[in-house]
Amino acid sequence: MSDEAHFHLSGYVNKQNMRFWGTKNPHEMHEEPLHPLKVTVWCGICSEKVIGPYFFEDGDGTTVTVTGERYRHMLNNFFLPQIAELGLEHCWFQQDGATAHTARATMEILKRQFPGRMISRFGDLNWPARSLDLTALDFFLWGFLKSRVYRNKPQTLQLLKANIKEEIANLEPDILRATILNAVKRAQMCINSEGGHLTDIIFSS
Template sequence: MVMQKLSERDRASRIASCHAILENVPNNAVVLSSDEAHFHLSGYVNKQNFRYRAENNPRQLHERPLHSQHVTVWCAVADFGIIGPYFFDEEGRTVTVTSQRYVHVLNNFLKPKPNEIGNPVVWYQQDGATAHTERQSMEVLRQMFPGRLISLRGSMPWPARSPDLAACDFFLWGYLKSKVYKNKPRTTDELKAAIRHEIAEIPQEMTTRVMHNFRLPTADMIDEEVSDCGDMK
């Protein structure tokens, strides 16, 4: 998505969030970085997951198929691997992500997972999408992750317009899309199967490195802030 240049207010909120994460989330904590993405059967890339920042609107046209068949996928990246995929569909038809459907994912798909991996203390990160932050979603999340929710309106803030800081955006979706379309799936069932296969093939060493890098942008941003303060002296 083509977006306006980040403002100084955006920059300040991003740095404040980075400080909060580095100061409050232990280095050995399990962080689940979660999100959804569309995978179109045509191979069309959803511009929501690939963003470019510019000071002015470039007035560029982006051609895309009309009514392209697609699947909507939820995943969470952690140092031990990927939780997911979960497909938002009903009776074989892709549906919109609503708060009610998101709560279903949390209660019926995500909630049992910590027990499967040894019941660690888990922090949960999500962006500020409406389905994520509506009242019923937040009530469930606060119960599941008391004091450990990294989110708009969570126990720790997540800054708006920051896909570059989230593991699904800076790693998972681009990596998967580079893999799943190689064999040109012809149906949504084949597309789902390809997504499941490629996620299963991601080695734990890769996700461990990804979640290590989850902290690096925050540290880099704080280093930049310190450098800027030094320049002002």
């Protein structure tokens, strides 16, 4: 499983790419800086380890938007060499339906690397939209990191990135195995409920 998240220096983590708009105004205001300092982090997770973090940034270390070209650069120069080194070439690969992930050129790279083993929009198995409760990074990793990386109140992006790297490196294998088992359990519950809400597991995990 793979995904990106924004970690703001202020302590806010944006891990959701989609929003649901209600019919009623809640009369609440949420203020944020116009251009907050943040890092954009990509990670892959399996039962053996977290692959990453990979930070989307330019040569000067400035955070950049995830485009198809930049995503392909990450795949070719970071992710694929990593899985080759780990001997994971025959694993399945999952990603969400973000445009950068599913551009034609991107999918050609992924389908060539994972023939018949792509879980994605336009992949061998279609990944459902708005499925945050099924993805190990959303229901575990991003929240876990948020609870850890801001403890020492990092004042620079460099310190924030160092904290993210350290906490990922310190993750125990037992936690990762339990997380993937949880993901499988959630997927089965989704199948059993024919795509309905996972009420039981959302409030018990």
